[in-house]
Amino acid sequence: MTNIRSIAKLAGVSVSTVSRVLNDHPYVKEEKRRKVLDAVEQLNYIKNANAVHLSKGKTYSIGVILPYLNLPYFGEILQGIAGEALKHGYHLQLFQTDYDRGAELDAFHRLQMKEVDGLILTSRSNSLDALASFISPNVVFCENVYDPTYKKVFIDHYQGIRSGLEYLYSKGHSQIGLCLHRTFGTNSEERIRGFFDGAEAAGHPVRDEWIFNDCYDLQDGRDVLSEWERMEEKPSALIVTSDQVSAGMVAEAGKRSIRIPDDLAILSFDNHPLSDALDITSFEVPIRKVGEEAFKLFLESEHPDPVILNTTLFERGSV
Amino acid sequence: MTNIRSIAKLAGVSVSTVSRVLNDHPYVKEEKRRKVLDAVEQLNYIKNANAVHLSKGKTYSIGVILPYLNLPYFGEILQGIAGEALKHGYHLQLFQTDYDRGAELDAFHRLQMKEVDGLILTSRSNSLDALASFISPNVVFCENVYDPTYKKVFIDHYQGIRSGLEYLYSKGHSQIGLCLHRTFGTNSEERIRGFFDGAEAAGHPVRDEWIFNDCYDLQDGRDVLSEWERMEEKPSALIVTSDQVSAGMVAEAGKRSIRIPDDLAILSFDNHPLSDALDITSFEVPIRKVGEEAFKLFLESEHPDPVILNTTLFERGSV
DNA sequence: CTGAAAGCGCTAACAT
DNA sequence: ATGTTAGCGCTTTCAG
Numbered sequence: 001m002t003n004i005r006s007i008a009k010l011a012g013v014s015v016s017t018v019s020r021v022l023n024d025h026p027y028v029k030e031e032k033r034r035k036v037l038d039a040v041e042q043l044n045y046i047k048n049a050n051a052v053h054l055s056k057g058k059t060y061s062i063g064v065i066l067p068y069l070n071l072p073y074f075g076e077i078l079q080g081i082a083g084e085a086l087k088h089g090y091h092l093q094l095f096q097t098d099y100d101r102g103a104e105l106d107a108f109h110r111l112q113m114k115e116v117d118g119l120i121l122t123s124r125s126n127s128l129d130a131l132a133s134f135i136s137p138n139v140v141f142c143e144n145v146y147d148p149t150y151k152k153v154f155i156d157h158y159q160g161i162r163s164g165l166e167y168l169y170s171k172g173h174s175q176i177g178l179c180l181h182r183t184f185g186t187n188s189e190e191r192i193r194g195f196f197d198g199a200e201a202a203g204h205p206v207r208d209e210w211i212f213n214d215c216y217d218l219q220d221g222r223d224v225l226s227e228w229e230r231m232e233e234k235p236s237a238l239i240v241t242s243d244q245v246s247a248g249m250v251a252e253a254g255k256r257s258i259r260i261p262d263d264l265a266i267l268s269f270d271n272h273p274l275s276d277a278l279d280i281t282s283f284e285v286p287i288r289k290v291g292e293e294a295f296k297l298f299l300e301s302e303h304p305d306p307v308i309l310n311t312t313l314f315e316r317g318s319v
Numbered sequence: 320m321t322n323i324r325s326i327a328k329l330a331g332v333s334v335s336t337v338s339r340v341l342n343d344h345p346y347v348k349e350e351k352r353r354k355v356l357d358a359v360e361q362l363n364y365i366k367n368a369n370a371v372h373l374s375k376g377k378t379y380s381i382g383v384i385l386p387y388l389n390l391p392y393f394g395e396i397l398q399g400i401a402g403e404a405l406k407h408g409y410h411l412q413l414f415q416t417d418y419d420r421g422a423e424l425d426a427f428h429r430l431q432m433k434e435v436d437g438l439i440l441t442s443r444s445n446s447l448d449a450l451a452s453f454i455s456p457n458v459v460f461c462e463n464v465y466d467p468t469y470k471k472v473f474i475d476h477y478q479g480i481r482s483g484l485e486y487l488y489s490k491g492h493s494q495i496g497l498c499l500h501r502t503f504g505t506n507s508e509e510r511i512r513g514f515f516d517g518a519e520a521a522g523h524p525v526r527d528e529w530i531f532n533d534c535y536d537l538q539d540g541r542d543v544l545s546e547w548e549r550m551e552e553k554p555s556a557l558i559v560t561s562d563q564v565s566a567g568m569v570a571e572a573g574k575r576s577i578r579i580p581d582d583l584a585i586l587s588f589d590n591h592p593l594s595d596a597l598d599i600t601s602f603e604v605p606i607r608k609v610g611e612e613a614f615k616l617f618l619e620s621e622h623p624d625p626v627i628l629n630t631t632l633f634e635r636g637s638v
Numbered sequence: 639c640t641g642a643a644a645g646c647g648c649t650a651a652c653a654t
Numbered sequence: 655a656t657g658t659t660a661g662c663g664c665t666t667t668c669a670g
Binding site: 046047048049050051053054057059061068069070071072074075076078079082083086091092093094095096103109110112113114115217218219221222247248251252255273274276277278279288 | 365366367368369370372373376378380387388389390391393394395397398401402405410411412413414415422428429431432433434536537538540541566567570571574592593595596597598607
């Protein structure tokens with residue numbers, strides 16, 4: 001193993017001088033610098049990152065916690081984080097959880113072990129209480145956690161859903177259903193809250209059986225449509241929190257000769273290219289930006305304000 | 320900082336005993352074990368991963384090189400790698416390259432610095448020559464690199480395209496186009512080779528303008544369709560290497576009243592849920608399995624045989 | 639400007 | 655069974 005000591009010996013200088021050269025510190029005579037660099041060249045020396053990490057107490061890498069990797073949502077947020085991290089010389093460590101609490105805790109354990117300098121939670125499995133003792137300014141949430149000392153960036157889902165409802169009401173719908181990823185988790189709860197508040201404000205009824213859960217992908221959307229078709233009392237419009245799911249519904253509707261939006265209107269979220277291709281009215285959700293902002297928050301040393309991002313409606317033909 | 324030494328002191332034992340307890344080594348008297356564990360508890364001790372990494376010369380983490388994170392293909396392969404890695408106690412470090420050569424080289428640099436124990440290339444930007452000096456048994460390729468000493472897992476794209484051609488010929492098509500991600504890179508070259516070989520074997524012509532590049536997502540598919548519509552001499556069928564692109568084509572065809580498959584047949588690859596939803600005939604490509612196998616290859620110490628995976632046709636309505 | 643030396647925190651060979 | 659000790663390879667203070 002060729003280490004800093006061997007090159008010091010070969011260059012005829014001390015290890016600290018070598019270290020200075022390697023880290024572009026000033027105050028090294030040009031002659032010695034050359035000798036060191038020559039020795040590095042000659043011995044094919046490569047710095048050992050782990051030694052640096054140990055010595056510095058930092059790894060310049062940040063962990064990202066996410067449930068799944070094969071969903072566009074997480075790919076996009078990851079892309080946002082990765083881009084920003086790269087700019088600042090940080091690397092990404094992935095913690096895929098499948099929404100398993102233990103897997104999530106493991107990530108926090110890695111943080112404590114200093115394997116990563118920080119953690120971004122793109123989604124969360126454990127309760128905040130369970131996590132409380134691990135949370136530091138190096139931890140960033142992508143949801144509206146209520147503790148004001150926690151760093152967070154999130155989409156205003158509450159307002160998003162309310163705007164969606166308003167829009168559907170204005171189009172004459174009053175029987176409206178909701179299609180969600182899951183019912184727990186802050187983001188989902190905010191959506192549900194927006195849904196009920198909005199309905200109440202407008203004086204329209206909400207039916208529990210019009211709320212569909214566990215909708216992640218295309219197939220789920222197709223299943224929901226089948227279910228919808230079998231219902232006695234059908235909603236005339238559905239707010240769907242993912243374009244993937246909406247796409248499944250639209251595709252299935254085509255097969256079953258269900259007319260969109262006449263028989264069923266669909267108001268979607270994401271504004272993924274898919275929604276444009278399939279002519280689905282959708283709210284743009286700046287997910288990638290969530291990733292970018294999350295990383296920026298991690299870097300901020302002071303207690304930064306939460307970053308709140310908004311959705312924007314793109315009207316197309318599904319409503 | 321509470322380290323192994325402080326807990327040794329508190330427990331009244333030596334650091335090596337502490338280390339033994341912490342690593343579940345045998346030969347520690349139950350009494351001392353308890354004392355150590357108590358001290359750990361009391362001081363809230365947490366092992367420093369970097370010290371372990373340095374001491375062991377291993378990090379139990381593997382780097383994954385990929386161009387983009389927001390494409391289903393890479394999400395799926397990542398999911399495969401992550402699942403297998405988790406089973407074996409390894410972590411994932413991400414190197415997103417945007418197909419930038421420098422970014423890719425940086426990943427190899429990290430390998431040399433021992434920041435990761437290995438590297439999986441899901442796609443490659445540099446030439447094999449440029450990479451040659453960095454390649455070791457810790458590097459796994461997801462393509463058919465010809466050097467027999469390199470570890471590799473790949474889809475038999477050559478055969479896949481040839482089967483696709485046969486299928487289209489059998490359906491009466493002879494004017495066939497091809498829609499690719501890119502023209503360089505082993506996987507793409509294999510597809511092109513299959514395309515030309517197949518056409519030649521069947522005695523059918525191939526036209527250069529019927530080969531489309533840079534097709535990654537839905538929008539690209541829509542663009543290709545527009546282009547197709549404007550052509551004087553149109554192919555009657557297109558082989559498309561990604562369901563995302565095919566989906567864009569099908570969606571756009573709907574808008575322009577182009578009949579699929581009557582005006583244009585589409586034979587796709589991936590068998591993504593999208594193809595099922597949109598009734599697109601597609602070859603299943605076991606991408607996730609590529610990821611799983613890639614990780615397994617990394618673990619194999621001997622020179623393992625390359626892993627070759629095959630595609631399977633799912634007939635639907637687009638041909 | 640440069641070098642000596644004391645860490646960073648853990649592992650493992652060796653001795654007992 | 656347990657302790658001593660020499661690393662792992664780099665950074666950084668302190669003295670000169």
